[in-house]
Amino acid sequence: MGKKEHNHEHSHKHSHEHSHEHHHDEHGVDHIHSHRNLIGFDEHGIPTITLKSDHEEDGDDKAFIRDYMNAVSEYRKTFPSKDEVLENTPDPAVKEMILRQNQLGFDTTFDRFDKQQPQCSFGMAGICCKICNMGPCKITSKSPKGICGADADLIVARNLLRSAAAGVAQHGMHGREVILSLKWAAEGKLDLPILGQQKIKDVAKAFGIKTERRSIKKIASELADILLDDMSRTVPGEYKIIEALGLEERKNTWKKLDILPISAYHEVFEAYHKTGVGTDGDWKSVMQQFLRCGLAFTYSGVVSTAIATDGLFGVGDRVTSKVNIGALKKGYVNIAVHGHLPTLVSEIVKVGQEEKYIDLAKKAGAKGIRFYGICCSGLSAMYRYAGVIPLSNAVSAELVLGTGALDLWIADVQDVFPAIMEVANCFRTTVITTSESARLPGAERFEYDHHHSNIGETRELAEKIILRGIESFKDRQGIPVYIPPYEVDAEVGFSPEYVHKHYGSMRPLYEALKEGKILGIVNLVGCNNPKVVYEKCIIDVANALLRNNILILTNGCASFPLMKMGYCNISGQDHAGEGLKEFLGDLPPVWHVGECIDNTRSSGILSGVAGEAGKALFEMPFAFTSPEWSNEKGIDAALGFRLMGINSYHCVEAQIHGSKNVIEFLKEGTKELLGSVMVVDTNPDSLGEKIVADIIEKRKALGWAVPDEIVHKEEELVLV
Structure with a gap:
C-alpha cells in the first residue's frame, strides 16, 4: 500500500497553540465549562457531540430528557442475549462450558444478565440519586431536580466521582498491600527476598534516594515509605511520585488545572465529602475532583503498585505459557489463584513446587501439584x-469451576464474584479466602488479619493452604470432570526492560513507527461486560488495529481472549499488516505486559517512544482502548490515560446519558484541557477503525507517512 508524506507544521502549530497554550485562570475549576455544544445520540443511543452552538439558551430540557430516555432504550437494544453470546463469543471453550452449565442447571453471568433486563433507565442514565435518605430521587420532565435541588448535571457528576473514588480505593488497597510487603521484607518482618534490586535502585535515583554504599533493604525501605506517604498523606505537600516520574509537560498541565492530588486517601475522602448531601453543588467542581482521583489512581494505585511489585518479586521476562481451560489436567492437585495480591500467592506457589509437598500429593494419589491463574x-x-x-478472566471463572477439575480455589481481592460459591459447592471444590477485605459465604479463611499482625507467618499460611489442597484432592475422588480440549501457547512478560533488552533501546521501535511500518501503538486492556458479546469486542477491535499495522499492548482481563485465540504468539501475525509483520520478526503482534497494574509497563513503552521522538504523549499516534470495561477501576484506568493526553475508546457507555454538561466534558471538553477525549461506539469494527483514523490524523500532524486508506474488514461472501 502506498503512503503519502504530509507536512502540516503550520496547521499543527496553530492547533497546538489554540488547544494547549490558552490562558489559565488561577482556579482550575474555571476551565471546566460548557462550550454549549448540542448533544445528540447515535442510532444505538450513544451520546454524541453533534453541533457547535453559539447561542446562550440551554434549549428545551424537557425535550432532552425525552431524548435521552429514548436513547437509553435504544442502547439497551444493543445488549446481547445469552443465546447471542453462545453464537458469537470467539472462544469455543467458553461456548462448551456455557452449555455444560446449562445441563447442570447453573446460572452464568449471561443468564443473570438476561434476567436483569430491562435494566433501570434512570440508573443507566446516571440520574438516580440515593445519597441521602430523603431520596432516592430521579430526574424526569416532571421532576427536573432532586428534593435537595440537585439537577441532572450534579447527580451524574456525583455518581461518576463516587465510582472513580471506589476505583482509587480498590487499586490503592492493592498498592498498599504490596508496598507494605516491600517495606516489611526490607525490615525483616516478612521473610521474602527482594528480587528486583535493579528496579529498586533505578526508581530510588529518580526520587533522589541515596543508593551508593547502602544495602538494598535500606533503599527499599526508604522508597516504600515515600510511596506510602503519597498513598496516605494528610498534611498537604508534594505528591512525590508525580514530581519524580511525571512528564514535565503533563505536570504543568495538571498544575494549571489545579488537579494535583494531596494523597490517594485524601482524594477519596474528599470525593465522598464533596458528594455528600448539601456539600458541593457545582458539577464542575465535582468533575475537577474526578480528575484528581484519576491522578491518585494512576500514580498510587498503578505506578506505585507496579514499582513495589517489580521491586519485590522481580520484573520477570518474556516467557511462553499454556493458556485456556484445556491446560487443566486430571489427576493432579489442581489449585487456582484468583484475584490481585501477589505476596501470599508467591509463597503458595513456592511451597507447592517443593519436593516435600509434591511427595505428599503423590502419597495422596495425585501425580503432583499444578497451579492455575484466574484474573x-x-x-x-x-x-x-x-x-x-492462566485460564480465564473474572466473568468466566465460574465456567472454569464447572469443569470439576479444581481441588482448591484461593481467592484474595477484587473481581471475585460471589457466584463462584454455588458452582464450587456442587463440585466440592474447596474455596478459601486470604484477605479480611474480601470474604465469601461458605469459604474457609486462611487470612492475614486486619492489622497484618501475622504477616510474619506467611510461610506457615502457605503451607497450610497447600496441605488443604491435598486434603481436598483426596476428598473429591469420584467427582466428574469435563475439560474442553482447547489450549494454546502465549508469550507474556513484555516490558520496557524487555524492549531495551531485545532492541537495545526504544529507538528501533520509534523508527519503525515514524517510517510507517508500525502505524501506531494501542494499549488494549480492561475488564469484560455482558452488555456486549463476551470477548468478541476485544477480538474485533484487535483485528481492526492489526490489519492496519498497529502494534497492540495488553494486560488484565482483556488479555485473556487475545491469549486464548493465539494473538499473543507468532501465529497472531496472520492478522497483521505487512509492515507490522516486517518489524516484528519472531515476536507476536500483541505484547502481553501482565496484570492490570502493568498499565505502567504500557505507559513506560509509550513514554520511551515519545521521548525518542522528542514529542509529548498527546502528539503521538497512541491510543487506549478498553472495549468491554465494566468496573470502577475501569473508569479510572481510561481516565488515567486521558490525563496523559491519550484518547480512550470503548464499546460500553458510562452512566452519563442524563447530563448534557458531563457528556460534553468527557467527549469534547477535555480535548482543550488535556489533549484527549473519550470515544464510545457499540460496534467494535467501527470503534477499531475510529482508532485507526485518529491515529492517522496524529501522524499527519507530525508530518509522518500515512496509508492511502484504512484497511477494512473483509466482508464474508454469502451464497444465495
Whole structure:
C-alpha cells in the first residue's frame, strides 16, 4: 500500500497553540465549562457531540430528557442475549462450558444478565440519586431536580466521582498491600527476598534516594515509605511520585488545572465529602475532583503498585505459557489463584513446587501439584514463576469451576464474584479466602488479619493452604470432570526492560513507527461486560488495529481472549499488516505486559517512544482502548490515560446519558484541557477503525507517512 508524506507544521502549530497554550485562570475549576455544544445520540443511543452552538439558551430540557430516555432504550437494544453470546463469543471453550452449565442447571453471568433486563433507565442514565435518605430521587420532565435541588448535571457528576473514588480505593488497597510487603521484607518482618534490586535502585535515583554504599533493604525501605506517604498523606505537600516520574509537560498541565492530588486517601475522602448531601453543588467542581482521583489512581494505585511489585518479586521476562481451560489436567492437585495480591500467592506457589509437598500429593494419589491463574493473580505470577497457567478472566471463572477439575480455589481481592460459591459447592471444590477485605459465604479463611499482625507467618499460611489442597484432592475422588480440549501457547512478560533488552533501546521501535511500518501503538486492556458479546469486542477491535499495522499492548482481563485465540504468539501475525509483520520478526503482534497494574509497563513503552521522538504523549499516534470495561477501576484506568493526553475508546457507555454538561466534558471538553477525549461506539469494527483514523490524523500532524486508506474488514461472501 502506498503512503503519502504530509507536512502540516503550520496547521499543527496553530492547533497546538489554540488547544494547549490558552490562558489559565488561577482556579482550575474555571476551565471546566460548557462550550454549549448540542448533544445528540447515535442510532444505538450513544451520546454524541453533534453541533457547535453559539447561542446562550440551554434549549428545551424537557425535550432532552425525552431524548435521552429514548436513547437509553435504544442502547439497551444493543445488549446481547445469552443465546447471542453462545453464537458469537470467539472462544469455543467458553461456548462448551456455557452449555455444560446449562445441563447442570447453573446460572452464568449471561443468564443473570438476561434476567436483569430491562435494566433501570434512570440508573443507566446516571440520574438516580440515593445519597441521602430523603431520596432516592430521579430526574424526569416532571421532576427536573432532586428534593435537595440537585439537577441532572450534579447527580451524574456525583455518581461518576463516587465510582472513580471506589476505583482509587480498590487499586490503592492493592498498592498498599504490596508496598507494605516491600517495606516489611526490607525490615525483616516478612521473610521474602527482594528480587528486583535493579528496579529498586533505578526508581530510588529518580526520587533522589541515596543508593551508593547502602544495602538494598535500606533503599527499599526508604522508597516504600515515600510511596506510602503519597498513598496516605494528610498534611498537604508534594505528591512525590508525580514530581519524580511525571512528564514535565503533563505536570504543568495538571498544575494549571489545579488537579494535583494531596494523597490517594485524601482524594477519596474528599470525593465522598464533596458528594455528600448539601456539600458541593457545582458539577464542575465535582468533575475537577474526578480528575484528581484519576491522578491518585494512576500514580498510587498503578505506578506505585507496579514499582513495589517489580521491586519485590522481580520484573520477570518474556516467557511462553499454556493458556485456556484445556491446560487443566486430571489427576493432579489442581489449585487456582484468583484475584490481585501477589505476596501470599508467591509463597503458595513456592511451597507447592517443593519436593516435600509434591511427595505428599503423590502419597495422596495425585501425580503432583499444578497451579492455575484466574484474573490478575495468574497474570502477575505467570511470567515470574514457572508453571502458573492462566485460564480465564473474572466473568468466566465460574465456567472454569464447572469443569470439576479444581481441588482448591484461593481467592484474595477484587473481581471475585460471589457466584463462584454455588458452582464450587456442587463440585466440592474447596474455596478459601486470604484477605479480611474480601470474604465469601461458605469459604474457609486462611487470612492475614486486619492489622497484618501475622504477616510474619506467611510461610506457615502457605503451607497450610497447600496441605488443604491435598486434603481436598483426596476428598473429591469420584467427582466428574469435563475439560474442553482447547489450549494454546502465549508469550507474556513484555516490558520496557524487555524492549531495551531485545532492541537495545526504544529507538528501533520509534523508527519503525515514524517510517510507517508500525502505524501506531494501542494499549488494549480492561475488564469484560455482558452488555456486549463476551470477548468478541476485544477480538474485533484487535483485528481492526492489526490489519492496519498497529502494534497492540495488553494486560488484565482483556488479555485473556487475545491469549486464548493465539494473538499473543507468532501465529497472531496472520492478522497483521505487512509492515507490522516486517518489524516484528519472531515476536507476536500483541505484547502481553501482565496484570492490570502493568498499565505502567504500557505507559513506560509509550513514554520511551515519545521521548525518542522528542514529542509529548498527546502528539503521538497512541491510543487506549478498553472495549468491554465494566468496573470502577475501569473508569479510572481510561481516565488515567486521558490525563496523559491519550484518547480512550470503548464499546460500553458510562452512566452519563442524563447530563448534557458531563457528556460534553468527557467527549469534547477535555480535548482543550488535556489533549484527549473519550470515544464510545457499540460496534467494535467501527470503534477499531475510529482508532485507526485518529491515529492517522496524529501522524499527519507530525508530518509522518500515512496509508492511502484504512484497511477494512473483509466482508464474508454469502451464497444465495
